[in-house]
Amino acid sequence: ARFTCRAHGIPSPSIIWRREGGVKIRKSIGSSANTRQVKQVKGEHLVIPRVRREDMGAYLCIANNDVPPAVSKRIYLYVQFPPSIAGGSTLLGSATGKDVTLNCIVESYPTAFIVWTHRDR
Numbered sequence: 001a002r003f004t005c006r007a008h009g010i011p012s013p014s015i016i017w018r019r020e021g022g023v024k025i026r027k028s029i030g031s032s033a034n035t036r037q038v039k040q041v042k043g044e045h046l047v048i049p050r051v052r053r054e055d056m057g058a059y060l061c062i063a064n065n066d067v068p069p070a071v072s073k074r075i076y077l078y079v080q081f082p083p084s085i086a087g088g089s090t091l092l093g094s095a096t097g098k099d100v101t102l103n104c105i106v107e108s109y110p111t112a113f114i115v116w117t118h119r120d121r
Contacts, residue, residue: 001077003046005061013065017041020058020074053081056109083108 007013017040019025024037028049035049048055056079064070086105094100106112 001048001051001055003059003061003075005044005046005063005073007063007071009063009065009067011065011067013063014042015044016062016064017043017046018060018062020060023057025059026052026055048077051077051079053079053109055079078109080109081107083112 003017005015005017007015017025022039024039025041025046026035026048027038027041028034028047029036033049046059046061056077059075059077060072061075062070062072083106086107089103092100092102102116104114104116106114
């Protein structure tokens with residue numbers, strides 16, 4: 001993913017990128033395939049290499065030229081990923097005639113359509 005943020009003013013503002021909530025940003029190390037986690041990125045371009053689902057979230061572009069107030073723009077990165085089912089109980093028991101609750105925790109974006117079946121019905 002590549003974001004660009006430009007700001008104008010006198011004196012010229014500097015731009016930094018941060019993630020909302022203090023979450024760190026994954027950034028490439030030079031031209032290698034390796035990445036590291038950083039609190040902020042300086043400059044008008046933010047490049048997130050090989051986007052992963054954990055990169056999904058709000059990013060803030062903050063422009064500041066030491067003349068109050070600093071301004072910011074919030075951009076949300078959505079990352080599509082296929083459904084996965086979180087681990088849980090695979091064996092439940094109940095007395096005859098009693099209620100039992102089956103839980104299925106699915107993570108995906110966009111939200112998955114869940115269908116329950118019993119004995120192929």
